[in-house]
Amino acid sequence: MPSEKNGKVALVTGASGGIGREIAEILLMKGYDLLLVARSLGKLEELRKKFKLIASDQTVTVLRADLSHSESPKMIFDFANDRNISVDILVNNAGVGISGGIDEYSEEDLLKMILLNIFSLTALCKHFSPQMKEKRSGNILNIASIGGYQPVPYLAAYAASKSYVLNFSDAIAMELKDYGVSVSCYSPGLTDTQFFDRADIDENNNFYAKKMRVSPKDVAQDAVEMMLRGKLSSIYGLKNNVLAFLTQITPSRNIIARITKKIVTK
Ligand SMILES: NC(=O)c1ccc[n+]([C@@H]2O[C@H](COP(=O)([O-])OP(=O)(O)OC[C@H]3O[C@@H](n4cnc5c(N)ncnc54)[C@H](OP(=O)(O)O)[C@@H]3O)[C@@H](O)[C@H]2O)c1
Known part of the structure; x- marks a missing residue:
């Protein structure tokens, strides 16, 4: 039972699947009430219908947006403003990975990833935080990764x-x-979602093996509670x-990078 x-609104990016859903x-x-954003409008619509059955008096609004386009964060902000949707919780969850050696990246994929993982997350914080400051309340949850704690070859x-x-979130926090606005940064470890297929991570790699991954529900529960x-x-x-602790107490970044290379290629 919900x-x-x-009477408060949560905006969740990457809500069509995985941890965001x-x-x-x-x-x-x-x-x-929810404002759900992703590219797959069909999946968002299905979710909206399901959520209306669970909680008929809550408003679920869906919006198709590709956050690998630089104009999308402002478009989402304008969409919310035009409908008098005042966001109380902003969850920057949408993110993708690209795997392989640096010489193997496609320039297009690289740019899209940086726009999504870095630019859009930053711009959404920029657009929505002034309203939160004015209300002197609000929560921002940025999804990072255990991978953000050290260099990860490939x-x-x-x-x-x-x-x-990680660094951006701690700073704006x-x-x-x-102003009564909290900024939380949550780092999942290996989680059983579409992430690995989308990032083209080799299924045979022991470190990223399916059996090592945890349920996105458990990760989401932990993330929401901490926020x-x-x-x-x-x-x-x-x-x-x-x-993460061992990484932080190891004095040489060089040693960490060497060890990480061994672990992720075993
Ligand atoms: N899974 C893991 O092991 C793991 C570990 C550490 C951190 N994370 C982080 O957790 C977050 C969620 O990932 P996940 O594991 O749940 O992956 P996922 O199952 O692939 O879900 C990613 C979500 O982001 C959305 N998305 C992808 N590209 C987008 C774009 N250009 N514009 C708007 N939305 C986009 C996807 O929806 P559409 O395709 O419909 O747009 C989907 O809803 C990411 O930030 C990821 O880096 C994941």
Whole structure:
């Protein structure tokens, strides 16, 4: 049973599948109206119908947007404004990876990934935070990755894009905290979603093997809880926390990169 409608709105990017879809459902059950964004409008429409059956008095609005286009964040902001949708929770979840050696990247895929993982996430924070500041309340949840805690050979640009998300989130958290707005950054580890297929990660690679991945529902639950507590940053699971800790206490970045290369190519 969903909680009573709370009159607040959560905007979730990448809500058509994976972790974002689970985050959307958890927020629905907590009484939030939803503004769901992704490229697959059909999947979003299906979700809207399902959510209306679960919580008929809550408003679920869907919007098709490709966040690998630089004009999309402003378009989403204008769409919300035109409909008097005031966003209380912003979840920047949409993200993709590209795998392989640096010489193998397609320039087009690289640009799209950087626009999605870095530019759009940043621009959505920029557009929606002034309203939150004015209301002196709001939560931003940025989805990073355990990969953002160290250099990751053969997933180099993706992991670096997530390092950006970690540092950017911690910095704006300090800027916005005096206005009652919390910024949280959540790092999933290997999670069983479409991510690996989309990133073209080799199924035979032991490190990324399917059996190592956890359920997106568990990850989403943990992420939403930490955001609602206003926690600055959090990583899913003990193993990932230990890995991130070891990375942080290792004095040489060179050593970390060497070890990571061994681990991800075993
Ligand atoms: N799965 C993992 O192991 C893992 C680990 C660490 C971090 N993460 C991070 O978790 C987040 C969610 O990923 P996931 O694992 O749930 O992957 P997923 O199953 O591939 O879902 C990605 C979501 O992002 C949306 N998306 C992709 N490209 C988009 C674009 N250009 N514009 C708008 N939306 C777009 C997709 O919807 P459409 O295709 O409909 O647009 C989908 O809803 C990402 O930021 C990812 O980097 C995942």
